[in-house]
Amino acid sequence: MVFHKEFQNAGKEPGLQIWRIEKMDLKPVPKQLQGNFFTGDAYVVLYTTSAPSYNVHMWLGNECSQDEGGAAAIFSMQLDDHLGGAPVQYREVQNNESVTFLGYFKTGIKYKQGGVASGFQHVVTNEMDVKRLLHIKGRRAIRATEVNMSWASFNRGDCFIIDLGKALGPKPSIPAGSPDDETTDRSNQKKGTLYMVSDAAGSMKTSLVAQSSPFKQEMLTPTECYILDNGVDSKIFLWKGPNANTEERKAAMKVAEQFIKDKNYPKNTQIQVMPAGGETTLFKQFFSNWKDKDQTTGPGQAYSIGRIAKVSQVPFDASSLHSNKTMAAQHGMVDDGSGKVQIWRVEGGDKVPVDPSSYGQFYGGDCYLILYTYRQGSREQHIIYTWQGLKCTQDELAASAFLTVKLDDSMGGSPVQVRVTQGQEPAHLMSLFKGKPMIIHKGGTSRKGGQSQTGSTRLFHIRQSSTRATRAVEVEPTASQLNTNDVFVLKSPGGLFLWKGVAASEEEMAAAKYAGSFLGGSPTEISEGKEPAGFWSALGGKKDYQTSKSLQKTVKPPRLFGCSNKTGRLIAEEVPGDFTQSDLATDDVMLLDTWDQVFVWIGNDANEVERNGADKIAKDYVDSDPSGRRGTPVITIKQGFEPPTFTGWFQAWDAKMWDTDPLDRIRARF
Numbered sequence: 188m189v190f191h192k193e194f195q196n197a198g199k200e201p202g203l204q205i206w207r208i209e210k211m212d213l214k215p216v217p218k219q220l221q222g223n224f225f226t227g228d229a230y231v232v233l234y235t236t237s238a239p240s241y242n243v244h245m246w247l248g249n250e251c252s253q254d255e256g257g258a259a260a261i262f263s264m265q266l267d268d269h270l271g272g273a274p275v276q277y278r279e280v281q282n283n284e285s286v287t288f289l290g291y292f293k294t295g296i297k298y299k300q301g302g303v304a305s306g307f308q309h310v311v312t313n314e315m316d317v318k319r320l321l322h323i324k325g326r327r328a329i330r331a332t333e334v335n336m337s338w339a340s341f342n343r344g345d346c347f348i349i350d351l352g353k354a355l356g357p358k359p360s361i362p363a364g365s366p367d368d369e370t371t372d373r374s375n376q377k378k379g380t381l382y383m384v385s386d387a388a389g390s391m392k393t394s395l396v397a398q399s400s401p402f403k404q405e406m407l408t409p410t411e412c413y414i415l416d417n418g419v420d421s422k423i424f425l426w427k428g429p430n431a432n433t434e435e436r437k438a439a440m441k442v443a444e445q446f447i448k449d450k451n452y453p454k455n456t457q458i459q460v461m462p463a464g465g466e467t468t469l470f471k472q473f474f475s476n477w478k479d480k481d482q483t484t485g486p487g488q489a490y491s492i493g494r495i496a497k498v499s500q501v502p503f504d505a506s507s508l509h510s511n512k513t514m515a516a517q518h519g520m521v522d523d524g525s526g527k528v529q530i531w532r533v534e535g536g537d538k539v540p541v542d543p544s545s546y547g548q549f550y551g552g553d554c555y556l557i558l559y560t561y562r563q564g565s566r567e568q569h570i571i572y573t574w575q576g577l578k579c580t581q582d583e584l585a586a587s588a589f590l591t592v593k594l595d596d597s598m599g600g601s602p603v604q605v606r607v608t609q610g611q612e613p614a615h616l617m618s619l620f621k622g623k624p625m626i627i628h629k630g631g632t633s634r635k636g637g638q639s640q641t642g643s644t645r646l647f648h649i650r651q652s653s654t655r656a657t658r659a660v661e662v663e664p665t666a667s668q669l670n671t672n673d674v675f676v677l678k679s680p681g682g683l684f685l686w687k688g689v690a691a692s693e694e695e696m697a698a699a700k701y702a703g704s705f706l707g708g709s710p711t712e713i714s715e716g717k718e719p720a721g722f723w724s725a726l727g728g729k730k731d732y733q734t735s736k737s738l739q740k741t742v743k744p745p746r747l748f749g750c751s752n753k754t755g756r757l758i759a760e761e762v763p764g765d766f767t768q769s770d771l772a773t774d775d776v777m778l779l780d781t782w783d784q785v786f787v788w789i790g791n792d793a794n795e796v797e798r799n800g801a802d803k804i805a806k807d808y809v810d811s812d813p814s815g816r817r818g819t820p821v822i823t824i825k826q827g828f829e830p831p832t833f834t835g836w837f838q839a840w841d842a843k844m845w846d847t848d849p850l851d852r853i854r855a856r857f
Contacts, residue, residue: 190269191262197233198241198270203291204233206262208255209303213262222292226250226281227302229259233266233274234291240465241274243267244288245440248302249281255303260440272427275465276440280455282330283421287467290764295329297321321348378419379473379813384412384442386435391442401475401815409463412439415473418452422459424470429463468744473813520654521570521830524618526561532633533579533587538594545633547620548705551576551609552632554587556594558602559619568830569602571595572616577609578630603830604823610660611818613784615832617656624649624698626705629661644725645706649674649691649699657698666723669732671715674699676706679725683708686722688715745836748778750804752796759804768837768844773826776801778808779836784820785809786833791826791845 193206193213205216208229216223216230224230229251232244245263247256267274279288281298289296321331323346331348334340336355341347342362349355379400382393393414396406407413407426412435415424425443427436435442443458459467471477530546531538533554541555549555557572573591575584588606595602607616609627617625631641646664650673651657659676662668669675671688674695683706685699696712703710713722723729747762749772759778762770771777774792778785778801785808787801802821809819824833826845834840 190265194266194269197266198235198239201235201237201239204235206231207303208251208258208262211254211258222294223297223299224248224281225299225302227252227300229255231259231262231266232279232288232291241270242277242287243270243274244277244279244285246279246284246288247281248298251302264437264440272436272462273465275462275467276458276460278440278444278458280457283453283455283457285457285459286761286763288763293764295323295331298330298332300333319348319350323347378417380416381406382414382416382446383408384414384425384435386432391435391438391445393442393446400473400813402473404474404477407463412436412442414443414446415470416446416450417473418447418450418456421453421455422457422469423447423452424467425458425460426466426470427460427462468746471814475815477814520615520618521563521568521832522561522615524615524620524656526559526619528619529558529560531556531558531590533583533590534634536582536586538590541633547623548626548628548633549574549576549609550628550632551578551630553634554579554583556587556590557616557619558594563831568828569598570605570615570830571602572605572607574607574612574616575609576630600825601828603825603828606821606823608818608820611820612658613820614652614654614656617652617658618654623701624657624659626659626702627661644677644679646678646726647676647699647702647706649676649695649702651692651695651698655694657695659698659702664726666726666728666730667732671732671734676702676710677722677725678703678706678708681721681725683710684722684725685710685712686715686718687712745782746780748780748808750776750778750797750801752794752800759808766837768840771826773845778805779833780808781836782819784822787821787823788829788833789823789825 191213193215197204203218203221205221206213207216207225208214208231213231224246226248227250228248230244230246232242232246234242234244243263243266245256245259247259263276267276277285277288279285284296318336320334320336320340322334322340323329323331338355379402380398381396381400381402383396385392385394396413402415407428409428409430410432411428412431413426413428415426417423423443423446425439427439439460440458443460447454447456447458459470461467461470466477528546530541530543532541533539533556538556553576555572555574557574559570559572561568561570571591571594573587575587579587591604591606595604605613605616607613612625612627619625626647642664644664646662646668647659648662648668648670649657649659664677664679669686669688672690673688674691675684675686675688676699677684677686683703685696685703687696687699700710713719747766747770748759749762749770750759751772752758771788771790773790774794775790776793776797777788777790779788780786785805787805789798789801802823805821809816809821822833824830829840
């Protein structure tokens with residue numbers, strides 16, 4: 188394919204490159220004018236990361252011609268070929284751009300009237316003799332649209348920038364503003380349908396693969412192309428298999444556009460076309476078992492391609508926890524767990540102290556409050572873990588929440604609150620028991636006289652976290668629970684067995700010995716592949732189990748959302764681009780999703796509706812995740828009391844930022 192001369196330097200350096208379609212040709216947009224878009228034009232936008240990875244965006248103004256849109260599509264395909272088919276391709280339509288696109292323009296986008304056909308050009312000018320009216324909308328994704336210089340363009344709910352010229356005329360009655368958020372029901376926005384694209388008899392056809400998410404990654408065959416239909420949220424994804432035929436790959440964008448027409452979706456529906464290995468975070472979230480090709484078993488190598496191009500893993504080192512905030516955040520560790528621990532069990536609507544000799548033992552029929560106290564510099568910090576067993580009563584669940592708030596209030600509201608569901612314990616909680624494993628009993632209670640009769644055969648699964656803390660979790664006593672990566676303790680009438688998988692660690696084996704001493708009996712150590720008959724018979728016979736060695740978890744790019752009721756109802760809006768501390772709005776509640784946990788950050792000036800509704804939004808957000816994840820810990824944090832597990836996700840966190848007037852920061856930013 189012949190490439191346009193403008194693409195000679197495309198992708199050579201990290202950053203943004205923008206071209207406008209002018210008379211079916213490409214013209215570069217000066218850097219100082221990037222972010223300005225004429226509504227009658229079409230543009231090609233390239234963003235290059237330092238990895239490098241590439242995003243190619245075709246932007247269409249509401250008033251651009253069909254010919255200009257077609258030219259933008261052709262040039263986007265040329266650019267994709269020029270870069271070896273590596274870019275993720277996006278189709279962007281005015282007023283419905285992707286979060287990825289909006290993230291390039293942190294100070295907002297300006298829509299200008301007219302276009303090439305009207306004689307308007309991208310030129311730098313000092314001309315002051317103009318009349319202009321800009322309509323400003325958006326709280327985090329800011330859009331400035333040039334509108335007619337008339338009182339009819341105003342409303343009382345938005346902001347406007349006016350270049351008056353000479354005069355504007357008498358002021359009439361101005362109508363109320365319209366909300367930024369959509370009024371349609373978005374309860375199904377995370378649902379998707381998967382189709383396979385095939386080149387049948389010279390025409391592209393789609394066939395259903397799976398009706399609804401979550402999907403399995405193995406559904407994507409390397410020799411095919413697929414459409415993931417998320418039209419209910421105005422998004423269509425097209426995945427190009429690495430071995431798909433050339434015609435299918437080249438026709439990808441056209442196929443996606445035709446799919447939108449066939450489904451009668453709005454014309455401004457977003458399209459993302461991506462090659463295998465360049466999948467975006469939004470695409471991967473629809474799969475319950477997604478693994479990136481380059482995930483490794485060694486530390487510090489894996490990274491994700493997407494909105495945040497590279498998130499390197501940092502090996503855990505307890506001695507540097509206080510100085511390395513990135514490591515603290517990725518591993519969920521505020522310190523090494525050597526601080527003061529106090530534990531209460533929820534009982535009869537109150538909290539009852541747990542005997543320190545049994546610290547680390549948790550029963551599925553109970554709820555517990557764990558108060559952890561540690562020092563960060565000269566300041567004393569607190570975390571309240573609320574652990575909720577899967578078999579506790581509704582009354583205990585409600586009481587645990589009430590008692591957490593009561594304990595928090597008694598300490599002046601300074602503690603970080605972490606709600607933990609049984610089986611979803613964060614690494615830091617697991618590290619609080621002085622080198623001993625955290626032992627989680629499937630059911631029962633630690634109340635005196637309240638213990639239920641345990642089964643004659645019990646199986647405990649021992650696994651070490653990335654921070655080297657260990658957990659022993661009681662599971663169903665069946666062979667299908669075994670895993671080649673871990674250690675298991677089997678207690679049965681026939682004896683006590685310590686089973687070590689091929690890929691298990693010595694630390695896991697030591698934890699298994701501790702759990703075995705608690706269960707009682709003289710343990711028999713056995714290695715995977717050398718099990719005696721009595722071991723299998725105690726588990727009800729030999730069965731298939733996980734025998735592939737686990738890959739190290741990929742650090743997924745974090746996502747930040749703002750929760751606000753400023754428009755009249757409580758909504759959550761994603762912060763576009765690489766977020767910073769200044770994106771935390773002190774008059775809102777924010778959600779930070781780091782995949783393994785979700786933080787609820789409460790700004791000092793957030794109102795009661797936002798404070799009270801944020802926890803439900805966080806729960807609904809996790810429960811509606813298209814990957815099907817459940818029970819993710821939700822951590823509540825108040826402004827000014829952020830632990831390093833939170834601040835480490837922000838580059839150059841400034842603890843004194845909010846000591847200055849936020850308006851001064853905004854002025855400096857713009």
